[in-house]
Amino acid sequence: MHSYLLIAPAKINLYLEIIGDRPDGFHELVMIMQSITLADRLTIEPSDNQKINLRTNSSAIPADETNLAYRAAKLMCDSFPEVYANYGGVNIAIEKNIPIAAGLGGGSADAAAVLVGINLMWELGLTSPELHELAAQLGSDIPFCISGGTAIATGRGEKLDAIKDLDNLWVVLAKYNGLSVSTPWAYQTYRQKYGDTYARDRAEIKARRAQVHSSPIVSAIIKGQGAEIGKLMRNDLEKVVLPAHPQIDKLRAMFAESGVLGTMMSGSGSTVFALCESEASAISIKDQMRSKISNPELSLWVTQLFTGGVHLGN
Secondary structure (H helix, E strand, O other): OOOEEEEEEEEEEEEEEEEEEOOOOOEEEEEEEEEEEEEEEEEEEEOOOOOEEEEEOOOOOOOOOOOHHHHHHHHHHHHOHHHHHHHOOEEEEEEOOOOOOOOOOHHHHHHHHHHHHHHHHOOOOOOHHHHHHHHHOOOOOHHHHHHOOEEEEEEOOOEEEEOOOOOOOEEEEEEEOOOOOOHHHHHHHHHHHHHHHOOOOHHHHHHHHHHHHOOHHHHHHHHOOHHHHHHHOEEOOHHHHHHHOHHHHHHHHHHHHOOOOEEEEOOOOOOEEEEEOOHHHHHHHHHHHHHHOOOOOEEEEEEEEEOOOOEEOO
16 A cells, blocks of 8 residues: 655635524534645555554644544544455654644644545545545534635535635734634634524525625635625624634734735634735735734744645645
8 A cells, every 4th residue: 555645735714604503503604715725744654553543743732532633544444444454554644734723724634634545545436525424524624624725615514615716815824822712612602692693494594505605705706806805704703702812803903904905813713814915915914913013922824825625745
């Protein structure tokens, strides 16, 4: 068997609307998800035993069964027991570049890469829809991380409709290293404060989904209108996260004052991103932020929108 190097891109949310509750306890969402070039690198190779062996260059993430990448490998072993018995275990090495607990889907991207890598290594021949079905058992963002690009995500985030990919914009990411936001806390707090705005029946949920599919921001994405996209971005979770975390709110305000195309928190945070029209503009904005905020805990990245998901590296 061959070993494989997989590149696992991070994601940002250009749009996140909470529509209502689901019977499974999750929220009914409509999101527009976008891949970026900031990515983790994973090596997937056969093991000489029947174990899943996981290692990483980051002491901040677990290397055991609590890691989504480990769980993805376990799911493949359980789903294809005869192949697993024939080929043996899996070695997984993760080079973390995506910040942790940042709203950028780093854990989901790693799990997606493991599914793709084992599919290749074991020569399973699984199609993209089949991989998506497996991915949805692990987490809501993982199906998107497999295919990536630009997509409308509905349900709890696992149902995807690809739209014309964006690749003409650059992004500055800002995150305080010691600051994280609990995703369950963010959604539960939103439910407590804004539950009275939730759709109450399937017809209303369907109608609100349809509104996004034909919305001005989707039209702007299809036309590649960066300034218009920046104006139309939305993240409902900002309503509860920003008041609770003034540092995140201040990052957003400072980006807005810098003349970017648009700025928003990604997912449940704690990363704030700014859209820029060029690499030069993004580098300039990054330098401005660094000069204004001397806190050594602030990390900044310049990255670009990306048209794909997990892919083979060199």
